[in-house]
Amino acid sequence: MFKRLTDQQRDTIEQADSFSPNMLKIKALFQAYGTQYDFVRFYANDSKNAIVSIQDNCATLYCKDDSDLEEACEFISMLSNEVLSEQPLRLAGYQEEIGNIYVCHRFEDVTLDPLSHEIQDAYQVLSQVFSNDINDKNYPRWYTEISHRVRHGVSKVYTYQNLCSATAYCNIDGQLFITQLATVEHARGQGLAKKLLYHIATHEKNVNRIVLLSQNKVSDQFYQNIGFTFLKHWYFYNREENKQYLSNCVYPYKLPQSRTARHAPNRKMLSIYL
Numbered sequence: 001m002f003k004r005l006t007d008q009q010r011d012t013i014e015q016a017d018s019f020s021p022n023m024l025k026i027k028a029l030f031q032a033y034g035t036q037y038d039f040v041r042f043y044a045n046d047s048k049n050a051i052v053s054i055q056d057n058c059a060t061l062y063c064k065d066d067s068d069l070e071e072a073c074e075f076i077s078m079l080s081n082e083v084l085s086e087q088p089l090r091l092a093g094y095q096e097e098i099g100n101i102y103v104c105h106r107f108e109d110v111t112l113d114p115l116s117h118e119i120q121d122a123y124q125v126l127s128q129v130f131s132n133d134i135n136d137k138n139y140p141r142w143y144t145e146i147s148h149r150v151r152h153g154v155s156k157v158y159t160y161q162n163l164c165s166a167t168a169y170c171n172i173d174g175q176l177f178i179t180q181l182a183t184v185e186h187a188r189g190q191g192l193a194k195k196l197l198y199h200i201a202t203h204e205k206n207v208n209r210i211v212l213l214s215q216n217k218v219s220d221q222f223y224q225n226i227g228f229t230f231l232k233h234w235y236f237y238n239r240e241e242n243k244q245y246l247s248n249c250v251y252p253y254k255l256p257q258s259r260t261a262r263h264a265p266n267r268k269m270l271s272i273y274l
Contacts, residue, residue, distance in 0.1 A: 002052065002075045005042040007035045012044050016051060016062065018173035021101050021211050021234070022086050023062040025177070026053040028170035032154045045071065058082040061089075081239040086232060094237035099215040102228035107210065110198040112160050119147055122157040122180070125165035129182035158200055164192040168200050174208030176201055181212070194226045 005012055013030045016023050026042065030053070033040040043052045049064040050072050059080035061072060073089050083091065086101075116122075123143070126134040134142060146167070149155035157180075159165040166181040178200065183193050201207045213234055214220050224230075 002043040002045050002050075002071075005035060005044055009044075012048055013042060013051060017064075018175050020062050020086060021177065021213070021231075022060050022084065023051070024170055024172055024175055024211065025060050025084075026051055026062055027172050028149070028154050028177070029053050029055060029060075031170070031172075032149045032152045043075070052076060054079055058084065061085045061087075063087055083237040085235045085237070088235055089237060091237050093241070094239050097236045097238070099213060099234050099236070100220055101211065101213055101231045101234055102220075102223045103212075103231045104197075104201075104210040104223075104226075104228045105208065106227060107198045107201045109202045110195050111202065112195055112199045114161065115199070116159045116162075117157055118159070119143060119150065119157055121159040121162060122165045122167070124162055125159055125184055126180060126182055128184050156204075158196060160192060160196055160199075163187040164196050166193075166196050166200060168204055171204045171207065174206055176204055176207045176210050178210055178212045193222075197226070 010030070013027055016027070018024060018027065029040055030042060035042065039056055041054045043054070044050065045067065047067070050067040051062045052072070052075070053060045057080055059076045059082065061076060061083060063069060063072060063086070069087060069089060073091050076083050076089075077091055077093075083089065083094070088096070123134065123139065127136075127139075146155065146157070149169075150157065154170055156168045157165065158168065162184075164181075164183040164187065167179045169177040169179045171177070178197060181193055181197065197210065201210050210228070211231075212223070212228075214223055
C-alpha cells in the first residue's frame with residue numbers, strides 16, 4: 001500500500017538511490033517544496049522500494065528491481081493522467097512513448113563569460129526555441145515554478161550571450177541533472193551547447209556525472225558525439241482520454257527531427273521538470 005509521506009519521513013526520500021534520474025527529480029521536488037503543498041505530494045509503499053511524486057497531474061515513479069510494479073501501476077492510475085518511469089509499465093488506457101537517458105562522467109573544464117543566471121535571460125532563449133510552449137501566455141506559470149526552485153537553491157539557470165541556455169535542475173550527491181538545453185537557430189553549429197554543458201559541470205560543486213534526457217535520434221547523436229553514454233530508457237505514459245497532448249509534466253516533449261533543441265525538456269512550458 002502506498003502512503004503519503006510527511007516531513008518526518010524525509011529519510012525515505014533523502015536516503016534513496018541518487019543514481020536514478022527519476023529519484024533525482026523526486027529529491028529535487030522534495031527539497032524545493034517539502035510536504036506542505038497539495039499540488040506536490042510524495043508517496044512510498046510499505047517496503048519503501050517504490051517512491052512516487054505527484055505534481056499536479058503527473059507522476060514520477062522510482063522503483064527498485066524488487067518492487068511490485070503492478071501495485072505501483074494501480075496506485076498511479078488513480079491519481080495521474082501522465083507517468084514518467086524508468087521501467088516499462090502495464091497501464092491500461094495509456095499511450096507509451098520511449099526515450100533515452102544519457103550520462104557523462106568525464107568533461108572538459110570550460111569557463112564561458114559573460115554568463116547570466118537571470119531567469120528572464122533564459123526565457124529569451126527558450127521562448128525562441130520552444131515558442132509553442134514557452135511564450136507570453138504560459139510565462140506566469142513557467143516563471144513561478146522555475147523561480148521557486150531557484151529561490152530554494154535547488155535549480156540554477158545558465159544563459160550565454162542570449163544565444164544558448166540550460167538549467168541545472170538539481171545537483172544532488174554528485175549527480176548533475178541538466179534540462180532545458182537550447183540554442184537559438186542562428187547560433188547553432190558553434191559548439192555552444194557542449195561548452196555550456198561543460199561550463200555548468202565545471203562550476204557546479206562536486207559533480208561526478210551529468211545526467212540528461214533525450215528523445216530523438218538527432219539529440220542521441222549529439223550527446224554521443226560530445227562524450228555521453230546511454231544509461232537506460234525512460235518511459236512516458238499519457239492517458240488516452242487525456243485530450244491535452246501538451247501537459248505540465250516533467251517530460252521531454254515532442255520535438256521535430258531537427259536541431260531545434262539539443263535537449264527535449266518537457267511537454268508544456270518546460271516548467272516542471274525540466
